[in-house]
Amino acid sequence: MSNSTFSLKKWLLPLVGLVLFASLAVVVMQRPQAPDVTFTTLDGKKISMQSLRGKTVLVNFWATDCPGCIKEMPTLIDTYKRYKDKNFEVIAVAMPYDPPAQVLNYTKEKALPFSVMHDGLGEMVQAFGNVNLTPTAFVFDPHGRRLQKVIGELDFNQLQKLIEQQGK
Incomplete structure (x- = not known):
């Protein structure tokens, strides 16, 4: 050579x-940007993804007949309560096929402390890439960039690390 x-x-x-x-x-x-959407909560409040800039945001697609969704809900509630004052927000999006009355009853019965919407027309399902399995969660950083997409139950230890990293 x-x-x-x-x-x-x-x-x-x-x-x-x-x-x-x-x-x-x-x-x-x-990283993919959050879709430019506005959620309408069960109580009629409008929340745009743009208005959530500066916060770490979890958008959680769920259904009342989804065992994994129901199983993770208490931990999601605890995580929200722990981090809500640290710029963490949760938007729970009930799937279009979920009966609206059932979503409302579950939300009241469990006293869900975060924003909940029913995606009756499937607009959010489409905007987030045709979500068709529950639970499916998207985590966005304070700049609206997607940090994570999880199909299936969340790893809450990993989620909490992500939230804490964004606060630094």
């Missing part, structure tokens, strides 16, 4: 590594 071939290989491998690392960094930096 000649010196020029060895020299080229010596520089080529680190250069390729640097290019791959830079490409990965660009992909990580380009």
Whole structure:
């Protein structure tokens, strides 16, 4: 092997590594933005994603007939209560097929402390990428960039770490 071939290989491998690392960094930096939507809560209050800038936001798609949703609800309530004064917000979006009266009854019965909406027309389901499984959760940073999408039950330890990281 000649010196020029060895020299080229010596520089080529680190250069390729640097290019791959830079490409990965660009992909990580380009997290999807929150959709530009406005939620209408069960009590008629309008909350836009834009108005939630500055907060870590969890948008949780759920249904009253979803065992995983019901199982995680007490921990979601506790997490909300623990972090609501630390710029954390939860919007619980009930699926279009969920009977509105059932959503309202569950919300009152469990005294859900966060905003709840019924997505009767499926607008939120579409805006968030055609959500069709519950529970599905999206976590957004204070700049509206998606940090996480979880299909299935949330890992609340991981969620709490994300919330705490955003507060720093």
